[in-house]
Amino acid sequence: MPIEHYFHGASARPIVEAHRRALAGTTVRTRTRWRRRTYDVQLEPLRAEDESTYVTSPGAIIGVVGVAVDITAQDRRDRKRERLLEAERAAHALADEAVHERDQLFGVASHELRTPLASLLFTIQSARSGNVSEETARKLHHAERQALRLNRMIEQLLDASRLSAGHRLELEPEEVDLGALTHQVVARFEPELDASKMAVAVQSSGPVVGRWDRTRLDQVITNLLSNAIKYGRGKPVEIAVEAVRPGLARLSVRDYGVGITSADQGQLFRPFRRLHAEQRFGGFGLGLFIVSEIVRAHGGEVRIESEAQQGARFTVELPMALATVAAAVTATVTATG
Numbered sequence: 001m002p003i004e005h006y007f008h009g010a011s012a013r014p015i016v017e018a019h020r021r022a023l024a025g026t027t028v029r030t031r032t033r034w035r036r037r038t039y040d041v042q043l044e045p046l047r048a049e050d051e052s053t054y055v056t057s058p059g060a061i062i063g064v065v066g067v068a069v070d071i072t073a074q075d076r077r078d079r080k081r082e083r084l085l086e087a088e089r090a091a092h093a094l095a096d097e098a099v100h101e102r103d104q105l106f107g108v109a110s111h112e113l114r115t116p117l118a119s120l121l122f123t124i125q126s127a128r129s130g131n132v133s134e135e136t137a138r139k140l141h142h143a144e145r146q147a148l149r150l151n152r153m154i155e156q157l158l159d160a161s162r163l164s165a166g167h168r169l170e171l172e173p174e175e176v177d178l179g180a181l182t183h184q185v186v187a188r189f190e191p192e193l194d195a196s197k198m199a200v201a202v203q204s205s206g207p208v209v210g211r212w213d214r215t216r217l218d219q220v221i222t223n224l225l226s227n228a229i230k231y232g233r234g235k236p237v238e239i240a241v242e243a244v245r246p247g248l249a250r251l252s253v254r255d256y257g258v259g260i261t262s263a264d265q266g267q268l269f270r271p272f273r274r275l276h277a278e279q280r281f282g283g284f285g286l287g288l289f290i291v292s293e294i295v296r297a298h299g300g301e302v303r304i305e306s307e308a309q310q311g312a313r314f315t316v317e318l319p320m321a322l323a324t325v326a327a328a329v330t331a332t333v334t335a336t337g
Contacts, residue, residue: 007034018043022064022159031071036308038075039068083247094178113154121147145191152222156286159293171213171299178249178318179204179241181214185221186239198234203242216294221251223287224314227257232311248316256311265304291316 011033017255018028020112022043029042046063066109086322124147128140179202193200214330228237232255260268269292291314295302299319304310 007314019064023061037070038072040071041066041068082151094217117151123198148210154301156290159290160286163293169293171297173211175209176212176214176217178208178251182221182239182241187224187226196234198229198232199236200239201236202239208241208243210249210318213299220291220294220316223291224253227287228253231255232257247320249320251308251316253311254313259308259310259312261308281286
C-alpha cells in the first residue's frame, strides 16, 4: 500500500518525501509537523537478509523502518525563544540607530554652537576690559564663567561624538608639570569655590613632570574637580599630586560628598550615565567618560574608591613617557585588532 494512504494532504508532503528518500536507500533524519504536533523522525531503509519469493537478492530494499519522537513541547519552547531573540535583536538595532542619530545630532549641534559662543565670549571679555562699574564687572565675570562652562560642555559633546564614531583622541605631548597645572585649574575655580564656601587643598611634594597633552590633562583635572564640587555637599576637597615611582605620576581628587555605591561604580565611566537625580545635579553625564578616555589615551589608568554618603576618591596614574607608552598601546591594538 503506498505511503500516501497513511499520510495525505499538503502538510504530509515532507514526510512522504522523506519516506521516498529512505526507500531509495538513504538514512533520513528530519523534523516535521503532522496534525499540529512536531516530531523528530529517523527513517532507515529495511533490506532483505536472504532470498525469498518476494525479492530477487539479499540486500534489496523491502520497506522502511521509522522512529518518530514527539517534541511538540520542546519545539514550542524553541519557537518562543526564537521570537524573543528576534524581538531583542530588533530592539538592539533600534537602540543602535537611535544612538547613532543622537551622536550625529550632538556632533552637528556642537559644531554649530561653537561659533556664536566664541563671539559671545569675545564680546564679554572685551566689555570686561573696558571702563565699567564694579557691579557691571561682577555681572560680566559671572556671564564669562557661565559661557566658559557652556564651552566645556560643548567640547565634551564633540569628544563624545568623535569617540562614538570610532575616532581616537589626538594628543599633542609636551613637557608638563602636573602639580603646576593642577594649581592653575584650582585657581580658575576660585570664584565658584568662594561662592559655595568650599575649600580645596592641593598637596604636591614638588615638580611632577612628564610628557603629556597639556590641554587634555587640563580637562581631566577640571572634570574631576568639577565633579567633586558638584557632589561634595560643600565639604573640603583634597587633591594630591605625586611621583609614586620613577616613570609614574599619580593625581588623586578626594571629596566627602554623596559617594557612589559599589553596585553603581561599574557604570561611572560610561557615556551619558547619570547616577544621581538630574534635578539636583546638572550636566550630560560625560565628564568621567571623557576623563577615562583621555587617561587611557595616555596609557594610564583611572579608578575610584567610594561608598554611599562617604564621598569618593578618584585616582589617576599616568606614565611620564607618553611617546613610549603610546607606541606600546598602538602595537597592542594592532596585534589584537
